[in-house]
Amino acid sequence: MSAHATAPPRTRTLRPHLGSLAGAAILGVLLWRLGTGVFLDGLRRIDAGTLVAAVLVGVFTTVLSAWRWCLVARGLGLRLPLVPAVADYYRALFLNAALPGGVLGDVHRAVRHGRSAGALGRGVRAVVLERTAGQAVLAVAGVTVLLTLPSPVLTSARHTAAVLGLGTLGGLAIVAAVRMGRTPGRTRRGGALRASLAASLAEARGALLARASWPGVLLSSVLVLAGHVALFLLAARAAGPAASGASVAELVPLALLALLAMSLPLNVGGWGPREGVTAWSFGAAGLGAAQGLTVAVVYGVLSFVAALPGICVLVVRWYGALRTRRRGQDDADDATGPSPEVTVASEDTEATEFPEVTTDRYAPKASTSPASSFSPFSADASEGRPMTPESV
Template sequence: MKAWVKVSASAGCLAALLWWSDTTEVVQLLQDVDTTWVALSVLALTIATFSMASRWKIAAAAFDIHLSFPVALREYYLAQLINTVLPGGVVGDVTRAVRARTGSDLTRAAQSVMAERLLGQIAILGVMGAGFAVALLVPGGPEWAGLGWWVLVILIGGAAIAWQVAKRDTATGHFTRLVLRLMRQPAMILHGAITTASLILGFYACARATGVTIPIEALATLIPLVLCAMLIPLSVGGWGWREGAAAALFPIIGAPASAGIATGITYGVVVLVAALPAVAILLFQSFSENLSSKGKPDIP
């Protein structure tokens, strides 16, 4: 799919949301944003990045790709920045796989990246599934009604399909079994918990920054749903879809749709800011390469 289509989808979706909602209120919420909560959100996403880089290091080792943590962190930051500013949300991961193939083939490098991304999605989907199960069985929280049951059915169906695929003697089955084995490792469980909690905290802090307090009982349901909307590939960095999901879901917790849009926009900016260390990494690499080339004698 052409890049301009994805850019147009994000821009069009965001423009439609602003036209449909109270644009003046959205702008006012953004002007009054609490920078302390924004700073906390940046810190939370930074912790998530460190944890995800460590998770990738462990996953890569399962594919006989041995990375030091500094290298894994550097490549993860670069991939995040690329995914944030380019359409599709996967170009950065492709770049990460290409750069990590040193000492191995591209297939294994790509599989290590895919495994790490899947482990992250499994963690957040697991939290969301548990959150909806509790929300539907324990009264007193947000009324999810049919939506909650649909989410549980989809998650259970996806798990059942993955289980069947894992039983097959195919390359996909082997890959699925390896991911399931990695998922059960204590280190992966810990990284899944840290990353998911950090991402949820990051979005929660952005909501607080715009004046909305997401109730505790909605942390494992509403926020994961909004974050999953960012995975739609027809976008740039999840823009438009994230704000749309937040606008649709915030009224469930008694907040206006405009607050959801403002929170989504704030989170989008935070994601970009949290990925900016990649710029420093690129500048340092360029400086080091220039310094190295100057130190080499000219060969006639």
């Protein structure tokens, strides 16, 4: 009983880390089979010119991605200027590359924009639709290139596509059988789910397929994909003579396979499936699995370098928030009122402003209190008492 009670919390704890664990397992297998020398060789082959080119390619793809995000947000009725969008996108790219999972930067970007716009749900949906548009263009381009261009991995890709097609048909058959056996209560819940799904699809069509947004979304997605392929070709040229000697027509299908593998949520900061698929595809193309792993390592480093401007955005935003907090604290200190010394001075002023209340009514007069006089000749002669030695 206690084992069953403790199992669900453990499952909920491990579930967010399954993708990172899978990516780490893939990297571990590659290190075991190919050794660590492949990783070190890839790092040694990166020079300053390659890094500068990676930064320039990153500027190109990031600006276009931010523009696509602006178009999708506008289609959902949210205002998003381009310059803040570029800054937020750079920060998201850096967080995606530096943190496990590869999506935490996008989550932060979605929540921050939604809260600032006063519509958290639409802000999150804008980021989801923006990323979906890019992944859809990648999937269409990847499948088209893999099935049309001559490639050593074409046969394997066709077999994989056939297996996926059969699996999809089997899944549809299972869904149809389940729907036929539903009870009325489940049917009503299914109707509510279908209504919610229809509303989401209508919103997605309005954001992505509207006349004012779809040309820009399509153009930006195609250009961003071209930029990622160019970065992969740059990594292949820097990785070694085996990869640099291959033609562009041979490398483009391999690049698309690597990008498709990167879209899987089974990575550690983008590392994992990309390296496994690239090593396999280069081995199938006759270029060597070790060379493919070297290309993947170089591509991962160049992608991280292209996202490094996100650190500047993080530092500038942190410093601005710190200054705002300090300024607010100073304003709060100024608005707390007068200091204790000022309060004492005001009380003394109030006491001297009404001296007759404390002196004339409640204190005895000095002229009628001989014992309290400081001078022995304080008696007044007009009182009719003679001055005697006793009085003196």
